[in-house]
Amino acid sequence: MATPASLEEDSQGAALAWPDHAREVLAQNGYRLGGARAAVITALAEHGCAASAAELHGAARAEGADLGLASVYRALELLEELGVAKRVELGERGARFEAIGPLGDHHHHMVCESCGTVEPFEDGDLEQALTTAAQRQGFTPLAHEVVFQGRCGSCGPGEDA
Amino acid sequence: MATPASLEEDSQGAALAWPDHAREVLAQNGYRLGGARAAVITALAEHGCAASAAELHGAARAEGADLGLASVYRALELLEELGVAKRVELGERGARFEAIGPLGDHHHHMVCESCGTVEPFEDGDLEQALTTAAQRQGFTPLAHEVVFQGRCGSCGPGEDA
DNA sequence: GTGAATGCAAACTCTTTGCATGACT
DNA sequence: AGTCATGCAAAGAGTTTGCATTCAC
Numbered sequence: 097m098a099t100p101a102s103l104e105e106d107s108q109g110a111a112l113a114w115p116d117h118a119r120e121v122l123a124q125n126g127y128r129l130g131g132a133r134a135a136v137i138t139a140l141a142e143h144g145c146a147a148s149a150a151e152l153h154g155a156a157r158a159e160g161a162d163l164g165l166a167s168v169y170r171a172l173e174l175l176e177e178l179g180v181a182k183r184v185e186l187g188e189r190g191a192r193f194e195a196i197g198p199l200g201d202h203h204h205h206m207v208c209e210s211c212g213t214v215e216p217f218e219d220g221d222l223e224q225a226l227t228t229a230a231q232r233q234g235f236t237p238l239a240h241e242v243v244f245q246g247r248c249g250s251c252g253p254g255e256d257a
Numbered sequence: 258m259a260t261p262a263s264l265e266e267d268s269q270g271a272a273l274a275w276p277d278h279a280r281e282v283l284a285q286n287g288y289r290l291g292g293a294r295a296a297v298i299t300a301l302a303e304h305g306c307a308a309s310a311a312e313l314h315g316a317a318r319a320e321g322a323d324l325g326l327a328s329v330y331r332a333l334e335l336l337e338e339l340g341v342a343k344r345v346e347l348g349e350r351g352a353r354f355e356a357i358g359p360l361g362d363h364h365h366h367m368v369c370e371s372c373g374t375v376e377p378f379e380d381g382d383l384e385q386a387l388t389t390a391a392q393r394q395g396f397t398p399l400a401h402e403v404v405f406q407g408r409c410g411s412c413g414p415g416e417d418a
Numbered sequence: 419g420t421g422a423a424t425g426c427a428a429a430c431t432c433t434t435t436g437c438a439t440g441a442c443t
Numbered sequence: 444a445g446t447c448a449t450g451c452a453a454a455g456a457g458t459t460t461g462c463a464t465t466c467a468c
Contacts, residue, residue, distance in 0.1 A: 164425045185346040206396045217394045225386030233378045234410035235367045243402045249395035291448045325450045
C-alpha cells in the first residue's frame with residue numbers, strides 16, 4: 097500500500113505508468129496495439145475517472161487520432177476483459193469507464209445531483225465493511241461498486257436548485 | 258425496526274401493504290389510478306426485487322392487464338419520483354426497478370456471475386460504514402447503491418463455469 | 419505476408435415522446 | 444364533464460455487429 101497505485105515495478109524493476117501497464121498486458125495476451133487501442137489507452141489515462149465512451153472518443157480525436165466510436169467500445173471491452181479497465185454504472189444514461197491501476201487501485205464514486213460532478217473517493221473502513229458484509233452473506237465477491245447520489249461539499253446540503 | 262418493512266400504519270392505525278401504500282401516495286399527490294399504474298404496482302409487489310421493465314410488462318400482461326410498455330416506464334418513473342419505487346443499475350443491460358417499503362426498507366444486491374441470480378441483502382454495519390464514509394468526504398448522500406458481483410453461496414467460490 | 423484490428427454504416431436494445439382515444443374522479 | 448392516463452407507433456440514445464480495408468507483427 098506504500099506504492100502509488102498508478103505505478104508498478106516491471107520485471108526489470110522499472111516503474112510503469114498505467115498506459116505502459118495496459119500496453120504490456122495487451123502484448124502479453126497476444127493482442128496487437130493498433131491506433132484505436134493506443135488512443136483509447138491514452139484517453140483513459142488522461143481522463144482519470146468515469147469517462148463515457150463518447151468522451152473518450154472525442155478526446156482521442158482531439159489529440160489527432162482518427163478512430164471510430166465502435167473501436168472505442170471494442171477497445172474498452174477488451175481492456176475490461178484483461179482487467180486493466182473497469183466499467184462503471186453511475187445510474188445515468190450510458191456506462192462509464194476508467195483505468196484500473198496494476199496494484200488494484202480501487203475507489204468509488206459520488207455523483208452530485210446539483211452540479212453533476214462525479215468525484216472518486218477511497219475509504220478503507222468502507223472496503224472492510226463491504227468484505228465483511230459479503231462474507232456474512234456467504235457471497236464470494238469478485239467486484240463491487242458503491243455509488244452515492246447526493247450533494248457534494250461545494251454544493252452543500254441545501255435545498256434543490 | 259420492529260415493524261416489517263412492507264407494512265405501515267396509516268392514519269387510522271390499519272396496516273398497509275406496499276400496493277396500498279403506493280396507491281395511497283398516488284392519490285395523496287393528486288394522481289389517478291388507471292389500469293396501467295395499478296398493474297405495474299401489482300407486478301412490482303409480486304416480483305419483489307430488481308425487475309426489469311420488460312419483466313413487469315410481461316407479468317402484468319400475464320395477469321390479464323392490457324398495457325403498453327411505454328406506460329410501464331411512465332408508471333415506474335412516477336413511482337420513483339414519489340419515492341415508493343427505486344431504480345437500480347446492476348451493471349447489466351437495462352435498468353431494474355423495485356418497490357421501496359414505506360418505512361424506508363433498504364437493501365443492496367449481489368449478482369452471481371455463475372447462475373445469474375440477483376439476491377438482496379441487508380447489513381446494518383455496512384450502512385453505518387457508508388454513512389461514515391460519506392461524512393468523511395463532506396458529501397450529503399440522498400441515496401446510495403451497493404452492488405456485489407461474484408459467486409453466490411450455492412455456486413461456491415469455485416472456478417468459472 | 420498474414421491474420422488481427424479498424425472504420426463505417428447498419429442493426430439492435432432499451433427508453434422516451436407525440437398524439438388521439440379512452441378512463442378515472 | 445373535464446382532465447388525466449394510456450396505447451400505439453415513431454423517435455432517440457447508447458451500444459453492438461458485419462464486412463471490406465488497412466496495419467501491426
